[in-house]
Amino acid sequence: MEDEAIGIRAFEYGGRHPLWRRDQRCKCEMEDRISTLPSNIIELILIYLPLAEAVRTSILSSRWRFQWCTIPHLIFDNQSLSLPVKYKLENVVDQVLLLHSGPIHKFTFNAYPGIKDVAPVYRWLVFLSRNYLKELVLKFCASRLYKLPTALYSCQAIVSLDLHDCEFNLPRSFNGFSCLTILLLKKISISESDFASLISKCPLLRKLVFIDFYWRCHLKLNAPRLQELIVEGVFSNIYLQHTPDLASLSLRLKEDQEFEDEHTESEEECDFNKCLTNILKIEKLELQKHFLDFMTRGHAFVQFPIYNCLKKVFLSWFSFVDLKHVMLLQSLLRNTPVLNELEIEADSDESIATTPTSSFFDKKESRNFSLDQLRNVRLAEVVGVRAEMEFIEFLLSSASRLESLIINIKLAVDTLGEIKIYKEIMRFRRASTRAEIVILD
């Protein structure tokens, strides 16, 4: 267009018109800057664009026609592709894979709800397994579990796997993923033995997130390099067989189980309480929902070993009126010299108190606790029972470097009860001059 316009003007004005000459000069200055960038920068730019936009660059100019074909990250989800209804996502993925060339390091397929036909995923996985796939994210929807094809197990270069709503059936010849470091599984159906086998055959596994699984398993974890573990769901027991480097542990048991008093021998061996000594390097510990009940079932009290690195603890559904919970907390506080942050979500229902727990935190005992490093404490769902008040008193008097204490009072507590709590807290002695007490509703 520009050429034509200039040409016409040149013709009209005999080629000498200053306007024409100025246009020529301007044209020289307007160089194409971006296409001369080195290819790795162009690749980076295309990676940072949503996939649809990146593919659209193919009509910009001849240099850009096939630039997008080599981007190593292919992300198909609602953000990167906003398709009008008549185009099916599977067909688009087929086309893109067909035109792509080169290694594909990251593939994300986030199936929009209502996807009817998941059969194409098989042929994509076959294709990807030949293209040095490193990161895979597959998210289906909950209506029907997707059975993972064996092609997945031949992706030997895989470093990160994120799977939602799938079903694992490990083949007998499964040799593990030798490079896998991150494994995120959500709403997965996998048998106990398959799970144990999967974990133990991935020697470099560093982070494992396992949420909402379909069978009530007894989980066994043998992962020498594991550093971060998050398990949420319904499991019958969890046994950390060999996880010496574990730094962050978060366990959330979602269902209240009927615990039998008689355990079989093998269950005793593989109990979580027995493997507390296997996680000596732990730095962050979160025990949530029914897990505390699970830990404190049976007759013996839970004893924690000394954790020299534990800095952050979060306990939820902790009942201050339950003797066993309180003993657990005491044992924990006694054995964590560098504890920095403590967060407790209380669940103190006096009506179901098992044993009176008065004065468990009396001042003579407090000398045994070394809470010197404790900086931030947060207590939620406080109702104001005696035991809770005593705990707060204990904290304030023994944490000499406490910086902030945040208390959330449970909504059900009426104003009178709240005022009572304020009055009591104001009276407590504070060992730390910098302590700031914040009461939120």
Place this chain on the structure above:
Amino acid sequence: MFALCDSISTILTFMCFDVLSLARFPSVRVDMLHLMARVADRQGCDRISRKEMAITKPEAMKSYIWLQTADGSIQQVEEEVAMFCPMICRERVQSGMGSSKNFAISLPERVNPAILSLILDYCRFHQAPGRSNKERKSFDEKFIKTDTKQLCELASAADSLQLRPLVDLTSRALARIIEGRTPEEIREIFHLPDDLTEEEKLEPLRNATNDPRIRLLNRLYAKKRKELKERQRVKDDEAEDQHVDERSVDELLSFINGGDGDSKFIRSAKNKKKNRRRRDLSEEPSTNELSNKQKESTSYSVGFHESGAGISSNSARNSEMHYDSEDVFPGKLEFDDDYVDDELDPAMKEELDREVEDFARRLNSNWLSLSQERRLIPNIMNGNGLIPRCEDTTMLRCCEEILLDQRFAAFATYSFSSVE
């Protein structure tokens, strides 16, 4: 001077002198420090020694590095600022340049003085340890609020200096500029020439289902492919013939020896070809293109079997090809013309659709196995070194290959059934 340094450093290493203790002397000069860095390197603790020296250097003595840009101008920069760039850091430590005006570190040509000063601003801000994340973020936001020309220059300069955070930052900014704009706007911003034909623009990834426009475009594309193929064929005529002859001989032989079903027939033929090719490999194949074609076809056969299509569909296709052999067969040259034919009665239409799908699938399996071989790990299959460069020609060769296969398969079924 450097020779002297060298000998001194060897002596010091030999004496197992503890270099770090030297660094604490306040009167140590910059070039002596560099010498110590080299010795420390040899002692095997480079990073630690550099850091230590940075810490223990007295406050009053700020050291400078000399940098020279491509246009010849030399400037002096504080050492810790310049050392933020990995490339400068490496030059300094490994080759010892930059300690004086005569031995300035020469920067890559993409770094001109204006850009260099911007980059040094960036380094100066970010290398200071006491900044919060928020401060850094807001600095970055302000830093990239320039015009696109400068962003591109910054990106390429940062890339040549291997300053990865800045590369990421500028690339993200450029991506944000491109995102959400129409192609005309993008061309306007970056001054890209609009040099694609209309049909090339329309070609792309649209859903090839029932849209008649799509089919028209596919036909046009097929026409274009045909043209390219014609040109290819003119070039590769001899190798072509040779290839065809060889295979037909092979086939006839195995045919004479007695294959049972047409599918097994084909499979055994292909396996024989594979075996023969493996033997050939050790004997150095005659022409590169020949072995290329064989490689393609074997990988095609492998890919084909792998892609789950199975033997059954193969035989199914053979039978339908046998059915159509009268139409499809006489001249593969005309294959595409059928495709271009405008009168499409429903049966032919369906046939063509299926052909398109098959073609796409085969192209996929062939294409991806090719690209895999082309990319990295030396396969056993990849005997020779010559791999076709141009994407178009390889694609064409795939097309040819597949068509040859088809013709051959049709011939085989035809001859087999005729014998029976």
